Amino acid sequence: MRRRFFLPTAPPGAGAPLRFARDAPWLAPLAGYSDLPFRLLCRHYGAAVCVTEMVSAKGLVYRSPGTGELLQSLPGDQPLVVQLFGGEPEALGAAVTSLRAAGYAWFDCNMGCSVPKVMRQGAGAALLGDEARALACARARIAAAAPGRVGFKLRLGPDREHIVLPDLALRLEDLGAGWLTLHPRTARQGFGGSADWEAIARLAERLSIPLLASGDLLNAEDGVRCLEQTGASAVMYARGALHDPAVFAAHGALCRGERTPAADAASLRAMIGRHVRLAREHAAGDGALWKMRSLVPRYVRFLPGVRVLRQRLCRCTDWQELEAALDEFFGGAGAH
CATH class of the missing domain: 3.20.20.70 (Aldolase class I)
Incomplete structure (x- = not known):
């Protein structure tokens, strides 16, 4: 199906002021x-x-x-x-x-x-x-x-x-x-x-x-x-x-002068899970899945087993396969 042009209307709050401050990245x-x-x-x-x-x-x-x-x-x-x-x-x-x-x-x-x-x-x-x-x-x-x-x-x-x-x-x-x-x-x-x-x-x-x-x-x-x-x-x-x-x-x-905790497998799994949910809810078509396959290895690049995970993700053709790959990774090498 050919895509058509559309210009979405900006949502409420579009005119909210911008923040320029040390604590506003x-x-x-x-x-x-x-x-x-x-x-x-x-x-x-x-x-x-x-x-x-x-x-x-x-x-x-x-x-x-x-x-x-x-x-x-x-x-x-x-x-x-x-x-x-x-x-x-x-x-x-x-x-x-x-x-x-x-x-x-x-x-x-x-x-x-x-x-x-x-x-x-x-x-x-x-x-x-x-x-x-x-x-x-x-x-x-x-x-x-x-x-x-x-x-x-x-x-x-x-x-x-x-x-x-x-x-x-x-x-x-x-x-x-x-x-x-x-x-x-x-x-x-x-x-x-x-x-x-x-x-x-x-x-x-x-x-x-x-x-x-x-x-x-x-x-x-x-x-x-x-x-x-x-x-x-x-x-x-x-x-x-x-x-x-x-x-x-x-x-x-x-x-705020606080220490930043190092990312661990649990926090990374939660972050990726949130990203997957947002992508499935707000992005149409297969493009969101292909994009997620490239992003996940970036997120977990310091964990063991990333090369095997990347290879498996490249073979994922739907969200269920991607979730299964993540569950296996974080339940195995990625959890150590």
Whole structure:
């Protein structure tokens, strides 16, 4: 059956204020992963704000099938920021206008994605190499959404020879950006090398709007250390959340001065069980099952028997088989 375009109406609470605080960690937009079930799982563990997967502005304007599915949400999934990508000001403005009409309140502009298929569209980190177009795209979004309701995800620049910060960040602030997020690597670096947290600290000193820190936050200790070293307003977990959605609970505990208990088999089984229930309830089609088969090995990567579990999961064709594989794993090697 061919999918049809639909634009879901934002649920009540979509206009709830965003939190920018040391103890208010955000969930990053994770392409292919930060769907509604995953966001609800992260919120259960303490994610203060979640960002959708990247949504194509052109996809919304031209009513591309499947685009609206990325925007599914619930009252318990608020506040929610919609991340849009695109390189054409007109399409970006039109997309934000349609989303505002549907009740969505907060938006993020991706100027940091270095994936080639995104950059070939003149979107994502490609905008870092064309300041005039980047600012035109920013003006279009802010005009459609209102000042303060749009954030911008940035990298340092296209490469080390062309660093665009802090100039671009300050221009965006002047245009009416509500907040900025910095992943302190260049587009050419991708995820290689180390994130330059000192660049976050330097930018935080120059801005009067909130700055979210991203990059190399693989656990809660990294997140809290980043806040202490950079003076950022809050942190945004990406890979750290993808490997352990309970990172948000650990982050909150550290901020309260409490010790964070190490994950054990029982807590991991409970977390995976919750994710499975959310996926079965809120995600349609077989895609949710295929996604779960790839996520579970990440969650239990430190337990013995993961390789055998991964092989068995790859053969699972329904939820019952997946649950049986989990029961066997946690009742055997995974429970030790």
